Amino acid sequence: VPTHPDRPYSLRPMTGYTSLDDLPPTFDPSATERTWYDRWTADGVFTADPDRASSRPSFVIVIPPPNVTAVLHMGHGLNNSVQDVLVRWRRMAGDEALWMPGTDHAGIATQNVVEKLVAREGKSRFDLGREAFVARTAQFVEATGGTILQQLKAIGASADWTRTAYTLSPELSRAVREAFVRLHDDGLVYKGHRVIHWCTRCGTSLSDEEAEFHDTKGKLYHLRYALADDPSRGITVATTRPETMLGDVAVAVHPDDARYRDLVGKELLLPLANVRIPVIADPYTDPEFGSGAVKITPAHDANDFEVGKRHKLSMPVVIDAEGFMREVVDADGRIPESLRGLDRFDARQRVVALLQEAGTLQKIDAHDHSVRHCYRCDTVVEPRLSDQWFVRMQPLAAKALGALRGGELRILPERWEAVYVNWLEGIRDWNISRQLWWGHRIPVWYCDACGVEPIVSRDDVTACPSCAGPVRQDDDVLDTWFSSWLWPFSTLGWPDMESRDLKAFYPTDVLVTAPDILFFWVARMVMAGEWFMQKSPFHTVYLHGTVRDMQHRKMSKSLGNGIDPIDVVRDYGADALRWTVIAGLGVGVDVMLDPDDLDKSFAPGRNFCTKLWNIGRFLLSRVGSDPVTPLDRVEVARLTAADRWILDRLDQAVADCDAALGPARPGGAAWEPNDRLRGLRLAEYAESARRFVWNELADWYLESVKPRLAADGDDREVARTVLAHAFDAALRLLHPIIPFITEELWQRVPLPRPSSYCANAPWPTARPGGERLPGGDDFEVVRAAVTSLRQVRSEYNVPPGQFVESTLVGPADRLADFQSLATIAGAMSRSSMALASEAPNGAAAQTLLRDGFELVVPLAGMVDLDKERARLQSEATQLHTQLMALDGRLANEKFTAKAPAALVQAERAKAEEWRERHSQLLERIARLGS
């Protein structure tokens, strides 16, 4: 039997031992998972070598770096299981596989955690001072950080830990500075003065993406501002935030709005503040909304800011950085004494009360709108006028769009491509400065003495290049995502273009993540990759679903509906966890798990692992520990029909798994349209492998082979070979999903081993040529016979212990081929199965099988003729109906003319087969009558 020529076996000494007693009835993950993981890592199985990548393809995945303070949750469990499946698959398939692990310093998130710790000591970060606080944070990260990486090991993640990266490491910090300086040189980094999103709790600005919308039931307050010189006239404006009225500098109406035309240019008296503000005309105003007049507060609303700029209005700031009413800039005594120092929401109540007293408040409507909240602490975001660093995004976005449109990049599931395009087309500049302490400090220095342009530098600046005077560095740090977007190449050594890793492993291959960071991270990585490396950082983005509970709610700490993957690993094993999420993972579909019933949630994984274990336990005990003859040394002629059948099924399973998983990469620089949507169907791959090992190998082949294994002789050796070969291949197919149990079993298969571990054994390949072994189909007759005999037994309630006689009736010239098959079928159905070319006389249950075979079960004294007649009649009727429909179709000239010839051919053959079968059924019914 030819095996794949590229995969010669090298004989290695067997270390396995096998008897049923050696292996307990259920797999004990805790006893073995840790051992195998340690051995894999100790032997460098996960360590990639850039030199080897010159002689074979590389396959690289960079981990979405979890926050350094994170602990593993099911989302990580799912995300990393997917990545590990892909990396293990490609490693076995012969690629130089690298899974780059690491963590993110997570600016705001980590700073918040440490601030809370400090707060417990009754202090704020300002009490400690910047240097001490940063040191404290670094120390905290040092002591507690990276827990999640240890937890990833517990679920079997085959990352290359020798390369573990960290966004705040010196190496990656260097990359961050390089990127900032280069973008500045390219004219894409600039300092802007505008209204940005401000979190009053975190004390920092936020990007658009970090200020999340939440639908809120709010109120719309209608205020009447009277004309300064004629209080009998006025304009009504509507606002959801009355406290900002103190910062109003104008009221805007639409230029074409006839209602207000005569008021434009006149002045209104702003209540409470008692300042005069003009009525202006600006097309920003929507005449249809509210009264058609809008109050303009340039310092506290991004749109109003634009209006203010157009009309050169002043921009008084009346709310401070902590969210309290305070005159910050240009307010000139606008804030009444009674409001000063109030929290913005308390001030809202007070302002409303004051306006009501003043008769200015006309009405309050309920109003549903979306309000931005800080994505880290959920505080309502305050629009705030300030100076921030921005990245001009349009040129970068154009490149990222080009990568997708040119086919260099694909996103699965495909529908996310539209979302990606939509965002990039409407891109806005990215605010990258944060008023935090934990992060990469902005590499910009100022000289207060001579006032030269800000100095942007890769290296620390200690003296002014112009006047040699002292300089001070910008106080702000960069957005966390400004380091993350460099991750696919900063982790490989960039900006050192001669780095071996960078040369060998960039671009990477697949990026695996959830859709919620498509904008935060994925799209920006594409931009950075295209801009700095002139190549998309990966060719495939695989977006998987979210882990949810039974009410479809996202699992979260606050809802208390989470599942701790470590609990699952402890109770059921990492393999059960991995199998459950992978086998249940439709592309882009959410995974539902019940946090209140882990037994049920993880039953698919647990059950399958136990089943596989028992298949292995039994199979290995029967095969024994003596070395098995490799399959390529067995003559084809010695293979039985069952052997041929299972080897064909194995080829099919390998082909199915390959089709579900691949292609691993595009054929050229871009995806071919035909390949673009293919591959990464992990659930389908899992199902193909499961079906082979459980429903084909265990349920049928293993059952059929029991008698052969019990007898001594040459045929026993053939059966051992086929069993060992099929099981070995099955274990390899399954290994990427369930690495531990497959390794444990694979080590005991008494075949010559091509590698130390299943983890780096070659991926199975179908026998070359793709042709099927002759005679493999004969076993299908056995399957049909056994199934039908079991049906008869079940239908007639034949006790399990009762032996049944049966006859397999078939074409005379084929009976010889079925001698041993009939024995097998009998053994599998607790019956004797005689062979005959004519059905014996007498009452019997009869079932038509396939290929002209028929099963006859006399069941002396038990057969109910009426029942049998009804059974056959019902089958005949059903068949007849279908046959009529099929004949109708074949008689339709349009069908025969338009349908593909192969289909018409197949349908004709099917019709003939059905017609034959139908007439046979009628014949049997007639014979029953006699």
Place this chain on the structure above:
RNA sequence: GGGCGUGUAGCUCAGCUGGUUAGAGCGCUGCUUUCACACAGCAGAGGUCCGGGGUUCGAGUCCCUGCACGCCCACCA
């Protein structure tokens, strides 16, 4: 307001360019503790493929429409 998606077995979902008698897991019913496995085996029940229209020789699959859900984006005063 703009864009996208979903609706198939009791539940969660497959069904890839329209073409066998629409599948899987879990759950359910009956039988079996038979010498690998009851986390199992065997047999079985269960589907108007959301409703309506259309295109086609042929529709779960394509188009239109209605209903019901969901997601993303947005300068919702």
